[in-house]
Amino acid sequence: MKHNLKILNVLPLTVFFFIVLSSGIVLYQLKIDKRIEKSLASQLIGKNIPETLIPKENFIEKINNLENLNFEKYHDQIFAVNFFASWCAPCRIEAPIIDELSKILPVIGIAYKDKYLDTKKFLDDFGNPYIETGIDKSGKIAIEWGVYGVPETFLINKKGKIIYRHAGPLLYSIFKDEVLPYLESSKND
């Protein structure tokens, strides 16, 4: 027999091509979804920070005796809120970068679903860059802030509005390429 294309022999390739094509469409749509997701995240950006209530027995550093995390103290300056947990591995990786961040601006730590002693041990082991640390025992605060998982970092401007948010560990590259320029550009806001 000669080399000739038979319909039946091309069929598997056609089916495969069709599958690839449809998965391509699916993945492309996901990319669009991602864009929508981003715009969702940016809805949060520019909004006031949610009211945050942490009972005083859940404070690690008992700087104040108020029941509210006293954000007013940081009025007129840019500050950061970092959600972390002692049981979370990526938080250990980002610890030195949070430390770096705390040299520029005050960072408030919120330990997500953590225990007092564990959090304390974590801060002893990996250094304590936070100006204040509260524990979000129930995880309610994280929901109000729209946190998907730990770690997550928020930047809040002088007017108490969220200007930047990063989900996942704050890696050095992100710190350098995103956070620092952001701070630079929003100095005057």
Place this chain on the structure above:
Amino acid sequence: MIPELGHILVIITFVISTMQCCYWLYNLRYTNIDVVRVLQKGSLINFLFIFLSFLILTYSFITSDFSLLIVSNNSHTLKPLIYKISGVWGNHEGSLLLWVLILSAFTFFVSLKDSINSKLLASIIGVQTVILSLFLAFILFTSNPFERVDELPLDGRGLNPLLQDPGLALHPPMLYIGYVGLSVSFSFAVAALVTGEISKDWARQMRPWIAIAWSALTIGIALGSWWAYYELGWGGWWFWDPVENASFMPWLIATALLHCVRILEKKLIFINWTILLSILAFSFSLLGTFIVRSGLLTSVHAFASDPSRGVFILIILGISIGVPLILYSIKSSSFNEEKGNFDIVSKESAILVNNLFLTTATLTVLIGTLYPLFLDAINGNKVSIGPAYYNATFAPIMTPVVFLMAIAPFLNWKKYTDKNFIKKLIFLSAVTLLGGTLLYLIEEKSIFALISGSLSIWLFTGVITDLISKIREAKVKLQNIKQLFFFISKINIGIHVAHIGVAIFLAGVTGEQFYKSEYNVIKKVGDIINIGTKSLKFDKIENIDGPNYNSLMATFTLYENNKFISKLRPEKRFYTNEKSQTTEAAILSDFWGDTYLVLGEGDKKTGWSLRIYSNPLVSWIWAGAFFMAVGGILSVTQKSSRFRNV
């Protein structure tokens, strides 16, 4: 510095294997034994280097070198040694290295087969090496197991306690031997397309590799299911979970291939179909590997969140499935098929029907697995497809397969000549009718229970009948070991063992699905629970410290007809490092079934909630799988049909 050495070894192997691919393609038109020799040496080096690199990674896990990212994420100093080792493949990066190790081992072993003609052998090694290079690139560019952390953590994050289990420690390596083993038949098929050479010898050389891969896959799947049964504490053994399906689909296709290739050993017909099945089986293996590893099945969004891996995976799939299919559409019509007539009632027909049903069954599983993903991607609807779907599609399609499995071995190749065929059929029907009636009288369950139970009896009787008639025909006197081996190879004992395995498996499924009973009770210490002829006495409940967990352990005494049988100790374990909890069911297995006891929530005052399952014949499920795997291995020893006329 040692981990860096491992990394460098992977890089060197990547370079060597890529050069090997070029060398193969360059010499494609003039392959001779010298080309094969070079490729053989290359395969040996690849295998040794990857093996060394894998040893280095294992060493890092054993010595708890937390400067490595995957060690700190997946190990812990307090973990028992065996689980430190299994931690190597308990994560994405390490499991890929294991995958590549097995691939290089298979490539090396198949390269030693000088009995294959050199033109074909060069291409087989060549194709294997292309896959190896692709995977090494994937490891190097997206999933480097030797990545360091900047800050040394005090201790690792441990392995998920659910994964600290002997069944699961062995499950991935077995599964991977199965997946990767199918790459050999894939390479045979692609090599045949590239060189245009196909012969009965091609089929004979290929079948043992399929059988080995198929047996390993069977064991791998069975181990996974066994683990789910006794570790998850839900009392089930198969959940039609997408991850399970991903390993089951290549198994189904490999089963079809294993049967189909036997036709080709006799006569050069259905060449294209065999080649297609070989490509398909490995494609499903690749899908299985990636789908599970990429997190695509837990959520499409998880897949898209890591685009570099996703794109790479698509490229690998595109090359290793797309290119062979292009070759197939161009070259497959050039194979010369022999003129082969066969009767409708013949082995060939039976195998074809088996193939048709097995591939259709795979299709139903595939649709069940992918449909939720597509629906989610298209309109964001979240759906799940549970066992009900598979009971309505997979089960009816597999029923005729089991039905034919009993009688197909009676048939002769090519022609319907056996005078005893009808006689055997009548005997089978009589035994099955009797067994079915007994089943109905013992305990009346649904019609499906009756069908499934009767099928098991039908198959069991069929295999035994066939075995007896084959032994009679063989007429070999058993006086020494050599004759025994000759005898075994002459009657194809592997087929009988594997088919008996299916009968045992089906009996187990019938018992577990239709005859199990479940009790939910709340009891205090000192109470007695009656289950049929058995009774359980709640002796005590106490706290016990394990190596890296605290355990709440209850002790029960099981009596049958007031006779002491055994102590049962269900536990709830709290793993301190992971802050997680696992339920350890207490299981008493005997030949006729399991008593499965799970400790739930509770306290001293109100009592403890307990779940008790009585699962008849459940261990037959895994025993059946074991028989199938043994049958597969035995069939490797079977002399090719050239020497026989049966």
Place this chain on the structure above:
Amino acid sequence: MNPKYRRLFITIFIVLTLGLATKLILMALEDNIVYFYTPNDLIEKFGDTQNIQNKIRIGGLVLENSIKKVDKKTIFIITDKKKEVKVVFDGSLPDLFREGQGIVAEGMFKNNNFIASEVLAKHDENYMPPEVAEALKKNNVWKGDAD
């Protein structure tokens, strides 16, 4: 058998089998699909839970202090921080089940109570089940607080 007839025979057989399989798959897909909703989706789509006849899955967080034990049954509330659904479950809960944990319950509605046949919380503690996380994201629970 003559190859020509054989081919015809095989083709007919394949078409029949595939046709039958397609029919089976379509029927099974129609009957056995379980849709996933959050409590808010559910109320938006159906209004009243009386209208829901099928087996469905509900995902969300287990509301704080909502877990009660009555006899062997566990009663708790699933919330997406907008709407709530009361769930009754008669069985043993997964190891990861606790207040504030993201879970998925499968079952049917009966007199405005969701009778769950299965409760799943199989996921790692670091993350919520993906469907739940996504649904919470979509409902944009935190957006309302900012206004």
